[in-house]
Amino acid sequence: PTLAMGTYFVPQGISADIIATEYGFSRDDADAFAVESQKRAAAAWEAGRFAKSVVPINDQNGLPIIERDEYMRPGTDMQSLGALKASFKDMGESMPGFDKVALMKYPHLEAINHIHHAGNSSGIVDGSAAILIGSEEFGKANGLKPRARIRATAKIGTDPTIMLTGPVPVTQKILTDHGMEIGDIDLFEVNEAFSSVVLRFMQAFDVDHAKLNVNGGAIAMGHPLGATGAMILGTLLDELERSDKEVGLATLCVASGMGAATIIERV
Numbered sequence: 001p002t003l004a005m006g007t008y009f010v011p012q013g014i015s016a017d018i019i020a021t022e023y024g025f026s027r028d029d030a031d032a033f034a035v036e037s038q039k040r041a042a043a044a045w046e047a048g049r050f051a052k053s054v055v056p057i058n059d060q061n062g063l064p065i066i067e068r069d070e071y072m073r074p075g076t077d078m079q080s081l082g083a084l085k086a087s088f089k090d091m092g093e094s095m096p097g098f099d100k101v102a103l104m105k106y107p108h109l110e111a112i113n114h115i116h117h118a119g120n121s122s123g124i125v126d127g128s129a130a131i132l133i134g135s136e137e138f139g140k141a142n143g144l145k146p147r148a149r150i151r152a153t154a155k156i157g158t159d160p161t162i163m164l165t166g167p168v169p170v171t172q173k174i175l176t177d178h179g180m181e182i183g184d185i186d187l188f189e190v191n192e193a194f195s196s197v198v199l200r201f202m203q204a205f206d207v208d209h210a211k212l213n214v215n216g217g218a219i220a221m222g223h224p225l226g227a228t229g230a231m232i233l234g235t236l237l238d239e240l241e242r243s244d245k246e247v248g249l250a251t252l253c254v255a256s257g258m259g260a261a262t263i264i265e266r267v
Contacts, residue, residue: 041216125222166259
């Protein structure tokens with residue numbers, strides 16, 4: 001408790017609830033976003049949109065163990081999510097009292113509105129991903145055909161208590177540094193760590209949900225820590241090709257207040 005008080009440390013779930021409180025997102029807002037993520041993921045799998053990038057895992061006899069994401073719950077609706085208990089309320093209100101820690105730093109909030117639960121937060125899953133990145137020279141020398149090029153990357157540090165707002169300033173930074181505007185981006189992948197993270201991103205840039213996480217995200221399919229950055233870049237590139245668009249931005253919040261973003265363009 002003393003360390004938490006001195007550093008204004010709170011767990012990530014509390015941070016997500018602080019974002020919701022600070023920027024005015026209700027439980028219904030978060031649940032509606034989660035329902036849409038599930039719908040989009042189910043539709044994407046149904047249409048085979050992940051087929052060329054997902055590798056089935058077979059056992060030693062060559063029989064498939066797993067061929068698709070197991071975490072999805074396509075039947076999710078507002079009623080089923082409404083029955084779930086807020087995951088971080090007890091943690092915030094009991095000892096060591098993380099809500100009190102947060103309110104010491106953000107006294108204007110008066111109280112933390114706990115809206116996140118298992119159904120509107122990212123799933124804890126296993127997963128892995130790989131991306132092949134190389135120079136143009138290496139590609140030519142090895143007879144490889146490039147699919148896209150990295151136009152820009154950026155990293156940023158922000159407030160470690162609210163912690164999960166990084167995608168907003170890192171996107172501002174990457175656009176400013178490279179003379180671009182939000183309208184120059186055709187498609188967005190913003191990691192669905194918690195509903196409020198993506199809701200805040202869309203609010204900050206007035207981004208149409210039709211351009212963002214169009215095939216669902218981590219709320220529906222899970223967030224395997226350490227693999228997600230590579231996964232969402234791959235998902236973004238697949239969708240740029242499928243929908244014949246040119247420029248995409250992938251961004252995610254990183255623990256303790258960091259943010260990372262990458263802009264890719266098809267070649």
